Amino acid sequence: MIISPPFLPAEGLTSKDLAKTDPMMDFVDQYELGHHGVYPIAIDRRWHCGVHLAPAFQDEPVRAIADGEVVAYRVSQRPIGDGKKNTDGSDSLNSNTGFVLLRHTTETGEGRTITFYSLYMQLRDLDGIRNALGPLPSNPPETGTSTVLPKWLSCSNDGVQVPKNLKVYRKDILGYAGVRHAHRHLHFEIFMTEGDFKAWFDQSGHAVQLGVKNPTTPASKDYWGHSYFVIPGGQTFVSTPPLAIGAAAAYFPSLQSGTLDTGSKLYVEAYFHKGQRYTRSWVEKDGTLTPLTPAPVRDAYADTSTRCMSVLPRSIHNAQAMATSCSASAGS
Known part of the structure; x- marks a missing residue:
């Protein structure tokens, strides 16, 4: 399974440093807000299960990090208020309630299946998307794509939806970063349930030796x-x-x-x-x-690849010389 960040800005594709193992992730790291929403302890010293990511541009879409299945989602038509008032006394609509929760399952080796979840919260409301980006497609696709929102995320619904067999694929657009208490960001999490965690890390014959002072070489053929x-x-x-x-x-x-x-x-x-x-x-x-x-x-x-390319020109030259020699022999 290939996993990528929830944002894929074009700037993350321009690195020429071969030593960087993940230049896209290095760029997205800059989106993390240091003044609130930090993992695992937030600025107010409360446990915080995810990170807050604020892309540089409002039109940077939130994307599925891997192939998976939708567990639950909510699409809001407009934002809600947190009790604060505008100067004219009206409610300040400064928070978004949209979210998507995905389940990901993949084989990781010899009879080992891992299941984990990704959560995307504070997704922008539909009115906010239209105001910032223009009208949505009149006939959106039924399934997700890397270019537009699918139909199931293009219309508001009454509360949380729990679909069945609704698939998504890596890079599919899930929405856009919204606001919470007037701060624009995406709340993003990756987590496992207790049962899924034990099923993978404590599986007989494959136990992960985290914290073991004198680890032994595993008998499993798994390698990654x-x-x-x-x-x-x-x-x-x-x-x-x-x-x-x-x-x-x-x-x-x-x-x-x-x-x-x-x-x-x-x-x-x-x-x-x-x-x-x-x-x-x-x-x-x-x-x-x-x-x-x-x-x-x-x-x-x-x-x-470099060694092969250094040999290739000589191989081509030798092949051409041999072909010329054979042609000369045939002509004689």
Whole structure:
């Protein structure tokens, strides 16, 4: 399953920094409001289950973060008031009550299904959308799209709706950020129920070893995300792998050899991004972790695609030369 942020601004697609694993998320991070609605504790020191995101432009749509199913939703025609008054004594309609709650289910490996939810609150009312963006389509599509609101989100309804078998797909437009107490933002959450959490994290044979001081290598064949290695004290390191000879030696530059102190542990993180391998490491001594590489370190050699492209022109030249030779032989 691919998961993306609830906003996908065009500016998030322009990064040329190959070391950034998620430039879109880096850009959307700037939408988080620091003065209220922070996760997990809000500014008034109350528990806050989500984050408040305020896009730079009112026409930036709120989008489904992944394929899923609608659990419940509400579409409002106009905003409501929170008790405050305008200068003329009328009610200040300064809050939106629209929301969409989605359920997402996907396989994550060997017989493991994970279920989680995403919640989008303070979605703008229909009058507010029309005032800011113009009229809505007169014949909206029945199902969601990445360009317009679907029919089920284009007309107000009487309270909370609980549909059956209503599917959405990643990037589908769910609405636009509204207001709460006159502050424009989207309240966004990702969460799991207690039962779904235990079903995945405590599944027999697949238990996740969060907080385990001495984790063991799992017997499961599941493999995803980043790899973490725990290397005990007393381990001896060589400068290059014994079999890194000939052409393979270019991929294993010589490093410092030595033996890890018996009272220490070495933690190594490794992952791949855009064809490159990155690593980070920490050393633990007397219960204190010290980063050896504060930032991920990219391997020194070029990635697979670069190496292939460097070989490709020579291959084409050789093929052309062979074709010319064959043609000459046939002509003679």
